Amino acid sequence: MSQQVCAVVVTYNRKELLVECLEALDSQTCPVDQIFIIDNASTDGTYEFLADQGYFDEDEVEFIGLPGNRGGAGGFYEGLKRAYADQYDWIWVMDDDSIPEPDALQQLLAAYQRLEPVKPPKLLASRAVWLDRSLHPMNIPQAKTSDPDLALLAAEQATMSIRFATFVSLLLHRSVIDGYGLPIADYFIWSDDIEYTARILKQEFGVAVPASVVVHKTAKKYTHLNDSGPRYYYHIRNNIWMLTRSRAWTTKEKIKKAINFVGGIGLYLLTTRFRWTGVRSLTLGVKDGLFKAPRLP
Numbered sequence: 001m002s003q004q005v006c007a008v009v010v011t012y013n014r015k016e017l018l019v020e021c022l023e024a025l026d027s028q029t030c031p032v033d034q035i036f037i038i039d040n041a042s043t044d045g046t047y048e049f050l051a052d053q054g055y056f057d058e059d060e061v062e063f064i065g066l067p068g069n070r071g072g073a074g075g076f077y078e079g080l081k082r083a084y085a086d087q088y089d090w091i092w093v094m095d096d097d098s099i100p101e102p103d104a105l106q107q108l109l110a111a112y113q114r115l116e117p118v119k120p121p122k123l124l125a126s127r128a129v130w131l132d133r134s135l136h137p138m139n140i141p142q143a144k145t146s147d148p149d150l151a152l153l154a155a156e157q158a159t160m161s162i163r164f165a166t167f168v169s170l171l172l173h174r175s176v177i178d179g180y181g182l183p184i185a186d187y188f189i190w191s192d193d194i195e196y197t198a199r200i201l202k203q204e205f206g207v208a209v210p211a212s213v214v215v216h217k218t219a220k221k222y223t224h225l226n227d228s229g230p231r232y233y234y235h236i237r238n239n240i241w242m243l244t245r246s247r248a249w250t251t252k253e254k255i256k257k258a259i260n261f262v263g264g265i266g267l268y269l270l271t272t273r274f275r276w277t278g279v280r281s282l283t284l285g286v287k288d289g290l291f292k293a294p295r296l297p
Contacts, residue, residue, distance in 0.1 A: 003089035005105070005171075007032045008082075010075030011096035012040040015049040017217060018096040022055065030106040032060075032092065036082055038075040039065045071188035076167055077297065078185075084177045091174065093167045099215040100126065100169050107212035108171045114157040115207065119150070122176050123197060123206030125162060126169035126214040136216040141165040141208045150205060159207035164198040164248075169214035176200050186294035189231065191238040198248035229277055232268070236285025241294055 007025055011018045018037070025035055039046055047063060055061050066078060076093055083091045092105060108124045115121055128139035144163040145151060154161040170193070183196040197206065239261050243254055265282065272278040 004033045004087070005030075005090040005092060005109075006034040006036060006083050006086070006088040007092045007094070008036045008038060008076065008079035009094055009096055009098075010038045010040065010072055010079060010167075011042065011046060012069060012075075013042045013044045013046070014096045015042070015044055015046045018046065019050070019053065020099055020217070021094065021096050022050075022061070024099045024101075027102050028100070028105050029103045030109060032105065034083075034086070034088065035061045036079050037061065037063045038079040039063060040069040040071065040075050041066055070185060072167070073183055073187040073189060073192035074185040076192065077183050080177060080182050084174055087174075089174055090171055092169070092171045094169050094214070095167065095216075097217045098128075098168045099217055101213045101215070104169060104212045104214055105171070108209050111157065111159050111207060111209040111212070112171075115154070115159065119153055119205050121159075121207045122173050122204040123162075123165065123200060124159075124171040124212075125165035125206070125208045126212040127208065127210045128166070128168045128214050128216045130216060130218070130221045132221075134221070136168075136218070136221060138218070138222070139166045139168045139216055144201065144206075154207050158211065159209050162197075162206050162208050163201055164194045165206065165208065166197075167193040168216050169212070170197070172200075176204065179204075182297040184294045184297060187238045187241070188234055190234040191242060195238070195242050195246050195248050198242075199246065202248060202250070230281055232278055233281040233285040233288075236265075236282055237289040237292075240286065240289025244289070245293060 009021055025032060047065065050056065056063060064078065064082065072095065079093065080091060104126055108126065111124055112121060125141050128136045130136045141162040142164050144161040151161045180200045183192050242248060243258055249257060268278065
């Protein structure tokens with residue numbers, strides 16, 4: 001496969017994890033042609049830390065510092081925009097706490113080559129695990145069951161047809177940007193990747209590749225249900241945006257997701273015992289989700 005592959009890594013104040021991610025990229029059995037580091041205005045000396053270790057002595061590593069913290073959504077927006085402008089065929093996206101195993105990219109590209117003759121996928125997602133090697137609950141892709149023939153085709157090549165995925169080791173072809181644009185930067189954090197990939201995979205073919213493994217090195221194996229702080233606001237607001245303002249879902253999917261969303265709120269309130277910070281985040285998220293709108297790229 002002679003096409004050019006770049007990696008986009010979004011980081012914020014996690015310089016040690018970022019270096020671990022970069023070391024994993026350097027160790028790939030199928031090396032990337034370029035690494036774009038998108039820094040969300042880190043205040044922990046990330047740039048100096050990388051410079052001291054010689055990362056900027058290599059032309060293959062480019063540091064792009066944003067003037068302010070735009071969250072994961074804004075970082076991936078900028079990274080994908082830059083990779084697309086630089087004419088890369090494939091863009092491999094991940095957070096700074098994503099540690100791909102040495103053959104992760106090789107397995108993604110091998111899966112593409114197996115499927116290309118019959119149905120070339122536009123997105124390929126790695127299997128994200130936590131430190132104990134169990135599936136990370138934040139990054140389990142949803143199987144696409146609406147097309148049984150496509151599901152069987154994917155299964156025959158040791159992959160799974162998917163409806164959406166996250167940005168924790170996702171390989172996407174530049175043609176999806178031609179057809180579907182960029183992620184919505186105003187999501188800031190949470191669900192920007194689900195909205196973007198679901199928007200693409202509503203029409204296109206994408207797969208999860210179990211043989212491609214990435215360790216998502218979060219401090220805890222958590223989901224939004226474990227977060228009673230201000231970040232829960234983004235889960236609520238962004239999911240309302242997805243249900244009311246995005247073209248990612250069919251009408252049937254919207255109804256099902258709305259039911260699950262409301263049920264999830266109830267479970268969250270019970271799990272957090274109606275803690276004030278969670279209730280406040282929920283209230284603000286509902287208000288802004290209903291009465292504000294994201295700027296579309």
